[in-house]
Amino acid sequence: MAYSEEVLEHYENPRNVGKMDDSDSHVGTGMVGAPACGDVMRLQIKVSDEGIIEDAKFKTYGCGSAIASSSLVTEWVKGMTLEQAAELKNTQIADQLALPPVKIHCSVLAEDAIKAAVEDYKKKQSA
Amino acid sequence: MKLPIYFDYSATTPVDPRVAEKMVACLTLDGNFGNPASRSHLFGWKAEDAVETARKQVADLLSADPREIVWTSGATESDNLAIKGVAHFYHKKGKHIITSRIEHKAVLDTCRQLEREGFEVTYLDPDSDGLIHPETVAGAIREDTILVSLMHVNNEIGTITDIAAIGEITREKGIIFHVDAAQSAGKVEIDLTKLKVDLMSFSAHKIYGPKGIGALYVRRKPRIRLEAIMHGGGHERGMRSGTLPTHQIVGMGEAFRLAKDELAADNSHMLALRNRLWEGLKDMEEVHINGSFSQRVPANLNISFAFVEGESLLMSLKDLAVSSGSACTSASLEPSYVLRALGLSDELAHSSIRFSFGRFTTNEEIDHAIGQLKTAVGKLRELSPLWDMFKDGVDLSKVEWVHH
Numbered sequence: 001m002a003y004s005e006e007v008l009e010h011y012e013n014p015r016n017v018g019k020m021d022d023s024d025s026h027v028g029t030g031m032v033g034a035p036a037c038g039d040v041m042r043l044q045i046k047v048s049d050e051g052i053i054e055d056a057k058f059k060t061y062g063c064g065s066a067i068a069s070s071s072l073v074t075e076w077v078k079g080m081t082l083e084q085a086a087e088l089k090n091t092q093i094a095d096q097l098a099l100p101p102v103k104i105h106c107s108v109l110a111e112d113a114i115k116a117a118v119e120d121y122k123k124k125q126s127a
Numbered sequence: 128m129k130l131p132i133y134f135d136y137s138a139t140t141p142v143d144p145r146v147a148e149k150m151v152a153c154l155t156l157d158g159n160f161g162n163p164a165s166r167s168h169l170f171g172w173k174a175e176d177a178v179e180t181a182r183k184q185v186a187d188l189l190s191a192d193p194r195e196i197v198w199t200s201g202a203t204e205s206d207n208l209a210i211k212g213v214a215h216f217y218h219k220k221g222k223h224i225i226t227s228r229i230e231h232k233a234v235l236d237t238c239r240q241l242e243r244e245g246f247e248v249t250y251l252d253p254d255s256d257g258l259i260h261p262e263t264v265a266g267a268i269r270e271d272t273i274l275v276s277l278m279h280v281n282n283e284i285g286t287i288t289d290i291a292a293i294g295e296i297t298r299e300k301g302i303i304f305h306v307d308a309a310q311s312a313g314k315v316e317i318d319l320t321k322l323k324v325d326l327m328s329f330s331a332h333k334i335y336g337p338k339g340i341g342a343l344y345v346r347r348k349p350r351i352r353l354e355a356i357m358h359g360g361g362h363e364r365g366m367r368s369g370t371l372p373t374h375q376i377v378g379m380g381e382a383f384r385l386a387k388d389e390l391a392a393d394n395s396h397m398l399a400l401r402n403r404l405w406e407g408l409k410d411m412e413e414v415h416i417n418g419s420f421s422q423r424v425p426a427n428l429n430i431s432f433a434f435v436e437g438e439s440l441l442m443s444l445k446d447l448a449v450s451s452g453s454a455c456t457s458a459s460l461e462p463s464y465v466l467r468a469l470g471l472s473d474e475l476a477h478s479s480i481r482f483s484f485g486r487f488t489t490n491e492e493i494d495h496a497i498g499q500l501k502t503a504v505g506k507l508r509e510l511s512p513l514w515d516m517f518k519d520g521v522d523l524s525k526v527e528w529v530h531h
Binding site: 003017019031066 | 434437438439442472474510511512513514523528529
């Protein structure tokens, strides 16, 4: 199948690949998907005391569109507040990457991942 | 070296130039263009001669009688004709058919159709090496079983079925045995004077012949009867009507003749390539061969690179034309049903790559593939959270995944 230039670009040069220390209270981790479905995303955010996302990292097991979706999201969320990040919609990701219908689930997964990371961070803070 | 490199010979092969040359001579006004069924003039007689020569060439590779060869459009049609033909002719004897879970869709979907018509089908499970054992077949036979249909060599994993032993069982019970040999002709020796196989499907384009032509072997002794699917001019003794495509048939004949001449040379060439590829990869971490290593054709190597997803791996292997067992492009995200039938874990089933090579593959191409694979797998594992977890000693089968 043909991939869009945006997908190829992120796939070739993925941004913010890596892993943060999960035990750090400033870090929120979201891991979504399952090996059975062919994609697993781990997205992590580092949040400042002011509630701003300072840094984001990801690792993704999945097709090129899944890798590109998570790479793009890490770029977008940096500098956002938690509320802004939680409002990201999969359709924005799918539009930006020009995902075909069969790959829409990759953008849904990326949206779920960022929401899960924000949730995780909030849970840590209230604990 | 020309890029990309073709490593998908199990999907189709290029036509051997010697085959193409023979085909071209059967098309134009100054060539052998006549209708083989024309009885009233030289054009027809010449075309018929060419068709009968080809029929003998195909029969010769199989140690069969040329009268046992029926031309079809390919192995899919041969499978349909064999399975539906037997079911519809012998339905009064019984309505039970045995096949396996790892058959080609041409067999599985034909069986599904017969189920809709009231036949019962048993789908045998392979072992974890992808082999269907004769005992498994024997154990599934019932009073009303009329047909066993199994493939000789599996298209995805290259494993070889022991059709000699299975034929002994079916013949003794008076059950018809059909074998899809699309992937085995020219790779495994087939001697139908010894094998107790009653029907066998062949394709030309898997062994350096053209697409669009195949054959069904229909045994004469004991005689196997079929109800035709295609009705018309009564060609091929009524089993398959339709004007014979002389150029396609001549191409298939020449391809089978070459396969007979070059079987040993082709096989030792492919074995050397396969071993070279595996030697180059086997020291990588978490690399697994899918399907029995000993009971498989040398032309196939199906490998899983754990914790790397197949489709993204294909994206990185830009210079290599290979096929992946993962079908992430479909809405269901189901990995290959063949690999699932072997009991492969999800991670491994999603990370499989099928290499199949052939007559024209070179050592240089294999070496290029090894280099590109190592780079790609290394890069994708750096990106893979599963690889991280594996390295941290996490048992992935115990993780509670968030399914979507």
